[in-house]
Amino acid sequence: xxxxxxxxxxxxxxxxxxxxxxxxxxxxxxxxxxxxxxxxxxxxxxxxxxxxxxxxxxxxxxxxxxxxxxxxxxxxxxxxxxxxxxxxxxxxxxxxxxxxxxxxxxxxxxxxxxxxxxxxxxxxxxxxxxxxxxxxxxxxxxxxxxxxxxxxxxxxxxxxxxxxxxxxxxxxxxxxxxxxxxxxxxxxxxxxxxxxxxxxxxxxxxxxxxxxxxxxxxxxxxxxxxxxxxxxxxxxxxxxxxxxxxxxxxxxxxxxxxxxxxxxxxxxxxxxxxxxxxxxxxxxxxxxxxxxxxxxxxxxxxxxxxxxxxxxxxxxxxxxxxxxxxxxxxxxxxxxxxxxxxxxxxxxxxxxxxxxxxx
Numbered sequence: 276x277x278x279x280x281x282x283x284x285x286x287x288x289x290x291x292x293x294x295x296x297x298x299x300x301x302x303x304x305x306x307x308x309x310x311x312x313x314x315x316x317x318x319x320x321x322x323x324x325x326x327x328x329x330x331x332x333x334x335x336x337x338x339x340x341x342x343x344x345x346x347x348x349x350x351x352x353x354x355x356x357x358x359x360x361x362x363x364x365x366x367x368x369x370x371x372x373x374x375x376x377x378x379x380x381x382x383x384x385x386x387x388x389x390x391x392x393x394x395x396x397x398x399x400x401x402x403x404x405x406x407x408x409x410x411x412x413x414x415x416x417x418x419x420x421x422x423x424x425x426x427x428x429x430x431x432x433x434x435x436x437x438x439x440x441x442x443x444x445x446x447x448x449x450x451x452x453x454x455x456x457x458x459x460x461x462x463x464x465x466x467x468x469x470x471x472x473x474x475x476x477x478x479x480x481x482x483x484x485x486x487x488x489x490x491x492x493x494x495x496x497x498x499x500x501x502x503x504x505x506x507x508x509x510x511x512x513x514x515x516x517x518x519x520x521x522x523x524x525x526x527x528x529x530x531x532x533x534x535x536x537x538x539x540x541x542x543x544x545x546x547x548x549x550x551x552x553x554x555x556x557x558x559x560x561x562x563x564x565x566x567x568x569x570x571x572x573x574x575x576x577x578x579x580x581x582x583x584x585x586x587x588x589x590x591x592x593x594x595x596x597x598x599x600x601x602x603x604x605x606x607x608x609x610x611x612x613x614x615x616x617x618x619x620x621x622x623x624x625x626x627x628x629x630x631x632x633x634x
Contacts, residue, residue: 289322296328305335323353330362334369342366357387364396368403376400391421396432407434425451429464436468445470453485456494466502479506486515493519500536509540527553530621531562538569546570561590565622568615577611584614591621 281588292315300308304546309332316325326349333342343366350359364379377400383393398413411434417427428451435444448465455461469478490497496515503511515532519525531554538547550566553559570585588595596617604610 289319289324292319293324300332305332308332308337321352323349323356323359327350327358327362330366334366339366339370355386357383357390357393360386361390361392364393368396370397373400373403389415389420391424391427394420395424395426395430396521398427402430402434402437405437407438410434425455425458425461429461432468433606441468441472447474449473449481456485456492456498462498462502475506479503479508479511483511490518491522493522500532504536504539509536512536513540513542518630527562531566534566535569538566538573541573543570543574548626557590561587561621561624565618568618572611572615577607581607581611581614584611584618587618587621590612591624593617593621593624 296308296311296315299311309329312329312332316322318373319325326345330342330345333339333345343363346359346362346366349356349362353359360379360383362609364376364383367376367379368372376396380393380396380400383390387393394413394417399420400412400416401407401410401413411431414427414431414434417424421427421540428447432444432447432451435441435447440497445465445468448468450463451458451461452465466475466478468474479502482495482502486492486495487498496519500512500515500519503509503515510527513533513536516529516536520533522529525542530549537543537549545610546566547570551564553563564583564587568580568587571577571580571583585595596613600613601610604613
């Protein structure tokens with residue numbers, strides 16, 4: 276029993292370590308997570324999960340040879356585990372090595388016939404090989420094994436696109452959009468398809484109807500507002516961001532997005548009123564300067580905008596853009612664009628400071 280307890284403790288430690296690495300990746304990117312994984316492997320040199328993680332992080336940085344070595348190490352440590360084979364398979368797909376990927380996924384399925392991800396990888400390979408019927412059959416198998424795996428539905432949509440059955444692809448993606456209001460990847464795929472078909476207005480109406488089904492769902496409101504901005508419908512964005520900003524428990528970011536939508540819609544007086552309502556604490560002074568810079572830029576006052584963007588950076592204690600970027604900005608408009616993008620960092624920094632103070 277003591278040995279079992281020791282093993283459980285070790286596994287719990289590995290899970291905790293990998294969870295911390297995933298958080299680092301989310302907060303700071305794959306390079307920082309890679310360093311944390313290397314430190315983790317110094318303490319857990321026989322953890323195949325650690326090498327699978329390392330392989331994935333290296334692949335994200337397009338260091339495919341190093342990623343392959345990490346995946347092979349994981350396979351050597353755990354020859355009866357599926358995860359190393361999946362790492363090798365998906366890595367081979369990235370490198371367009373179809374035969375190697377097919378072998379890896381087939382081995383994974385032989386090892387664990389209940390692995391949804393192994394079947395998904397095999398389906399993707401069949402699609403790449405234009406074996407569409409086999410790919411669809413494998414996708415159905417994935418859904419049988421794991422009904423929550425949205426990637427299978429996305430793959431079905433892509434297969435239908437390749438077969439020229441665009442209406443089926445649209446229907447598949449619409450179902451995913453409704454069921455996953457927070458998934459930006461699915462939304463992007465749906466919008467891209469609808470735009471290519473000249474049906475962008477229909478897509479926006481679909482999202483409006485979806486919000487009408489549940490107007491209290493923040494994710495749906497936020498999604499519709501973002502799409503409205505990119506679709507040149509600022510009046511819809513203003514309405515939805517206002518709903519978000521006035522909901523119980525609204526965050527400062529909701530109020531900032533509402534103000535930004537007002538500015539985009541040319542409603543400068545209302546925007547200014549809402550900027551004042553943020554307050555006069557130092558953190559809000561930086562945010563206010565950035566937003567007032569946006570008003571000036573939108574109102575055709577570039578010199579005023581430039582001064583306000585610089586003020587926002589100063590208030591947020593953010594250094595100026597690097598010298599090379601400043602020198603490359605020759606015209607006043609170029610300088611305004613540079614400082615607008617740079618001052619956005621000041622706004623983000625100010626929001627983070629506000630969150631830290633509220634914690």
